[in-house]
Each structure stands twice: as structure tokens, then as C-alpha cells.
Amino acid sequence: MTTHRPVTLITGASGGIGSALAHALAPTHDLILSGRGGAALERLCAELGAQPLPLDLTRPETFEGALGGLGRVTNLVHNAGVVDLGAVADQPHDLWTRTLAVNTVAPAELTRVLLPRVRAEQGVVVFVNSGAGLRANAGWGSYAASKFALRALADALREEEAPHGVRVTSVYPGRTATPMQEKVRTQEGAPYTPEAFIQPETVAATIAFALNAPRDATLPDLSVRPGPQVSRPHEAGA
Numbered sequence: 001m002t003t004h005r006p007v008t009l010i011t012g013a014s015g016g017i018g019s020a021l022a023h024a025l026a027p028t029h030d031l032i033l034s035g036r037g038g039a040a041l042e043r044l045c046a047e048l049g050a051q052p053l054p055l056d057l058t059r060p061e062t063f064e065g066a067l068g069g070l071g072r073v074t075n076l077v078h079n080a081g082v083v084d085l086g087a088v089a090d091q092p093h094d095l096w097t098r099t100l101a102v103n104t105v106a107p108a109e110l111t112r113v114l115l116p117r118v119r120a121e122q123g124v125v126v127f128v129n130s131g132a133g134l135r136a137n138a139g140w141g142s143y144a145a146s147k148f149a150l151r152a153l154a155d156a157l158r159e160e161e162a163p164h165g166v167r168v169t170s171v172y173p174g175r176t177a178t179p180m181q182e183k184v185r186t187q188e189g190a191p192y193t194p195e196a197f198i199q200p201e202t203v204a205a206t207i208a209f210a211l212n213a214p215r216d217a218t219l220p221d222l223s224v225r226p227g228p229q230v231s232r233p234h235e236a237g238a
Contacts, residue, residue, distance in 0.1 A: 005030050006123070007072045008211065009053070011110070012080030014040040017128060017173070020204035021077065022048055025211070032070065034080070057102045060109035073114050074123040075211050078107040078150075081128070083143045096142050103146035108153055115161070122165035124211050127154045128203075129172045131223075158220060167218045169210040173203045174225040198226050 006029050012018040013033035022031055026048040035041040037054035045052040055066055057080055082102045084095055111125060118125060132140050133147030151170055158168035175197045185191065203224055210219045 004072070006074035006121070006211075007032065008075040008077060009034060009073050009114070010077045010079055011035075011055070011057070011107075012128075014038070014044060017200045017203045017207075018077075018079045019044060020200040021079070021207055022050065024201070024204045024208050026050070028212075029075075032073070055106075055110075057106040058098060060101065060106050063106075063109050063113050067110075067113050070114075070117070072121065073117040074121040075126070076111060076114055076118055076123070077126045077128065077207060077211075078110070079128045080106070081130075081146075085139045085143070086141075087139060088141045091142055096145075099142045099146050100149070103143070104149040104153065107150060111153075111157065115166075118166055119161070119164040122215075124167045124169065125154075125157065125161075126207055126210055127151075127168075127170045128207070129154075129170045131172055131174050131225075133170070133172060134223075155220075158218075167213075169219045170221050171203070171207055171210065172221065172223045173206075174198055174223075198224060 008025055008029045009032040010018050010021055011034045013022050013031075014035040018033075018035075022033055022044060025031060031045075031048060031050035032053050033041060033045055033048075033050045034053040034055050036056065037052075041052055041054070044050065053066070053070075056062060080102065082099055084091070084099065086095075107127060127150055129150055130143075130147045132144040133151045136144035136148070154168055154170045157166075161168060206222055206224050210222060213219055
């Protein structure tokens with residue numbers, strides 16, 4: 001019996017967690033890396049020998065045509081997302097529509113189109129959620145709403161696909177040192193200090209663990225929070 005390497009499709013692969021995950025999986029997985037296209041995605045695919053898949057996540061209606069030529073897909077990692085902070089009183093409907101389209105509708109449609117392939121491989125679907133998918137704070141309404149909905153999508157999919165041998169995991173990272181976090185800190189009017197946040201490689205290692213877990217286990221929800229910041233004596237002025 002021939003053993004095939006798993007084929008893993010990662011959205012939002014050009015930077016941050018997506019790029020770190022691609023590097024982590026490249027030695028053992030064949031990769032399909034999705035993004036908006038451009039030089040960063042091309043360089044990453046060339047470096048890792050991956051297949052590029054440009055997708056416009058604001059237009060889920062285009063996915064079926066764009067994905068028609070794909071072969072095997074074992075695992076699907078929904079990592080792409082957008083965030084714009086603001087009060088409910090200030091954010092117009094088009095911003096809500098874009099946020100929900102990219103963060104919730106696009107993963108739902110991408111999953112729907114690829115499910116026959118993932119079922120055939122008894123693969124894993126991973127939704128990279130957020131702490132905002134568990135708690136909504138002031139100024140985070142549109143983003144949190146999209147992530148609460150993403151959690152519901154994952155929970156429903158998990159029950160629906162269990163009979164097909166498909167495992168579904170939601171990962172809830174805390175603040176991670178990515179370009180998205182840099183944008184958030186700018187919107188908050190606060191400094192961006194990457195060393196204070198979780199490193200993308202750490203979140204990538206958590207996702208890789210879920211993808212590679214033995215078949216006798218499923219990991220429904222994984223939260224990743226910053227580790228304790230322990231000061232050395234000389235740093236504390238001792």
C-alpha cells in the first residue's frame with residue numbers, strides 16, 4: 001500500500017501564522033498556499049516547493065471555479081482574516097459585510113467546496129479563531145461577531161463530519177506577533193512590541209500538533225495564551 005504525504009491547504013499563507021505554519025509543515029506535507037497573490041506568496045511557494053492558490057476571500061462565489069483544478073486535499077487550515085476596530089455606533093454596514101465575508105462566509109464556502117476531497121482523505125479542518133471568538137470587548141464588535149460565527153461553523157461541522165472521519169479543530173490564539181497585530185496596536189493607539197506577544201511559530205506548532213495528532217484523538221478546541229513573563233533578578237533591579 002502506497003502512503004501519500006498529506007496535502008494541506010493554508011489560507012492567509014503569505015505572512016504571520018500562515019507562513020510559519022507552511023515552514024513547519026513543509027518537510028512532511030505537500031502544501032497549497034492561498035493568499036491574495038503577489039510577490040510574497042510567490043517567494044514562499046518557490047522556497048517551499050508549494051502550489052500557489054490566489055483567492056479573493058471577499059468573493060466566495062468565485063471559489064468553485066478557482067478550486068476545480070485541484071487534486072488531493074487532506075487538510076484545510078482557515079488562517080486568513082481581517083480586523084477593523086471600532087464601536088458599533090461608528091462602523092458602517094459595508095465594513096461588517098466585508099469582515100463577515102472574509103472571516104466567516106469564505107471559510108464556510110471553501111470548506112463546502114473542498115469537503116469531498118477532505119472526506120476522501122479523512123483529513124482535518126482547522127479554524128484559526130481568536131480570543132475574540134470567546135469574548136467580545138468594546139470596539140471589537142464586528143471582528144468578534146465574525147469569530148463567534150466561525151466558532152459556530154466549526155462546532156456544527158465537527159458533528160456533521162464525524163461520521164465521515166473528518167476531524168475539526170478550533171484554535172484560539174491570544175495576541176500574536178503578526179502584521180495583523182501591528183495593525184491592531186496602531187488602531188488602539190498603542191506601541192507594537194512583538195516580544196510581548198506569542199510568536200507565530202508557537203501558534204503554528206499548535207496547529208501542526210492538531211493536524212498530526214494520532215487518529216484515536218480529536219482536539220475540538222485549543223487555546224494558546226502568552227506564557228508567564230518571568231523577570232530575571234538583574235532585569236528586576238535586584
